[in-house]
Amino acid sequence: MTQMTDLGRTRVAVAAGFFLQGLVFASIVTQAPRLKDRFDIGDGGLTGILVLVAVVSGVGSVLAGMIAQRRTSATAFRIALLTIGLGALLVGAAPSLPLVVAAFVVYGLGVGAVDAGMNMQGVRVQAAYGTSIMASFHGMWSVGGILGALYAAGVARVDVPFALSLVVIAIVTWAVALVAAPRFVRAQERDPGLSAKGLDLPWRPVLVFGLVILLFYASDTGILTWSSVYLEDALDASTSVAPLAYGAYQGGALVSRFGGDLLVRRIGAPAVVAIGTVTGVIGLATVVAAAAPAMAIIGFFVVGLGLAILAPLAFAALAGAVPARSLDVAIARMNIANYLGAILGGGLIGAAASADHLRWAFVIPLVLVPVVLLFTRSFRTADDLQRT
Template sequence: MVERSAQHSTGARPVVAVCRSASATPVRPYDVDVTSLSRTRIAVAAGFSLQGLVFAAIVTQAPRIKDKFDIGDGGLTGILVLVAVVSGVGSVIAGLVAERRTSAAAYRLALLTIGLGALLVGIAPTLPLVIAAFVVYGLGVGAVDAGMNMQGVRVQQAYGRSIMANFHGMWSIAGIAGALFAAGAAEVDLPLAVSLVIIAVVTWITVAVAAPHFIEAQEHDPGLSAKGLDLPWRPILVFGLVILLFYAADTGILTWSSVYLEDALDSTKSVAPLAYGAYEAGALISRFGGDFLVRRVGATKVVVTGTTVGVVGLAVVVTAAVPAMAIAGFFVTGLGLAILAPLSFAALAGAVPAKSLDVAIARMNIANYLGAILGGGLIGAAASADHLRWAFVIPLVLIPLVLLFARSFRTADAATLDAV
């Protein structure tokens, strides 16, 4: 078993060449330039941030898009479902690019694509063209989701300790920033096109600065086809199911929490959005504190605790008699569940051979969009049938299934070592 890592303080791109046995037993990188590795971590985190920024900047301006093209609620829902479906295709494409070139190339191309998608959504003059723009954006979203996690697990392996949750936390912070930007743009009557052109330019400039520091890892013959890769499907399916369950709950909460407060609990319009904010606040704490807990008690205990806390939060939401109780429940839910996604990618990294890692992440990432469609569809169907309280029983029943796979998360500990 051999691992070689070479990085130069001269500003060259970090290059990591790894050869691991199929058991994926961890070994510590050596000869790693600390300054260069820190730059790489910042660069990869910047990509996570761009994903959250662009997503929030587009989604939170949905009312303006509806007004511009006279789209009804059903039409907008159809566009969002289309984006989720196309994102799965984007994730597969990212895996193909990473397989034939590197995950750095896939990540760079994907980030440029979401910038292009934002630009096209902003300047599209007709409904067919805005739909086409959302297709471009969806391809980019799926590819970025795959690419950022490919790069994230490699940086974590180089550090030798859990840092994936922090990367996902950067997505959340940038998402808040994107929402605030969209709110400010609407307040000052900045045209939709101008606001999204700004987002696109910020994205492209950031990519130009960050991309040279991505990890250029080539761990197998680039001519090797996906059929020739050793893809262990069991961990892909196990952790993919956890991803699916999490995003089913996450999508339902983000989409319907404010509606639940307003329609089922008779909150005011100013109070209803606090449900969304409380959930995201809990998620931020979970992700920025999660890595510390993983290093202290191990990934399995963190998953069990997080899942249990999330179930308690959902139970509070379902039984809430007043808006304040539901808001507290959503906060607790975010506090518990948000750690599941980053730990699923970290656990997969410890369960598959290094040569298959990028493609495995791209395949598993498809569960993200299946979960979003499932959660949005099931909870949305219950909500539209005027059973909003029962709508949140769906994630309450589904999330405990994660506990069946908690022991599998030991591989997240195997993929990292004590802090360097």
């Protein structure tokens, strides 16, 4: 009984880390207009900063793998959470554009390290439970993201200074991280003296599931960046209706992630991935074909309902495909695909959108996402972590 209680507390602690990542990200990104006004940053400059964050995040992911290899993933996760809090504080307090860029570098390092650390911890908690719970962890990221966006909208409405709004986020992040960290999984399933070159790390699963991660985050970033613009400019939606596109997408993601684990337990990960991919493609086709805002909003909901399950199951499948002693490093390296996808989504999809052909912005993921169907059988390793 005590062991199960302790495991439950560990699950809550790790879920809190996922929540904080979504909260901090949304609190910063959704206040981008205030940041632009404060430093007179153009659209190109803001895009450059976001690309820089994506690149630096890849470095942060690698650093998290190194820390986990030498210490534990719990240590890497704790340091990473404290770093995103620091990054938020620095972004809010920076008095000049060069210092804002430097602050985003700190934040980017933390983002990459948290993404790696939270998934390292998540798959270990799932293994301890012996059943699929990984999707619910990613669901907590979505909850944090929604609350962060609502918080950003609220502080802007009552005219709370940008810096103060992020000071509050930093304090909340540090407080929750320090309370949660003692409950993180501290297992180190490897020889501390083993070098990175000596790790038994099969590259095929890292590349296969990394490709799935890349395709998901390319679509996800494209929707985050261009869904509202698409509704407003191509479908003549009002400024109050246009944001509902991304809200609908996140609503679908919540349903997918909090319901996905139950589905995996019943029919297995490969079937869930196949169903999710096909559902996402149907949603993207609906978005591309939309003649009115309401149809596009429904399409974005269906996209979230289908595609949001891919990322958690990719990490779960990787955990079942590599030796335990190599798991942390494998997750850190595969996680780099997250940021390659973000760059692809912000770059390639953005190029199509900025060429006055907004529908083409969503034709690109519509064509790319079906590639996931070629690898659905590989996801059977996610089922290996469940008790028989």
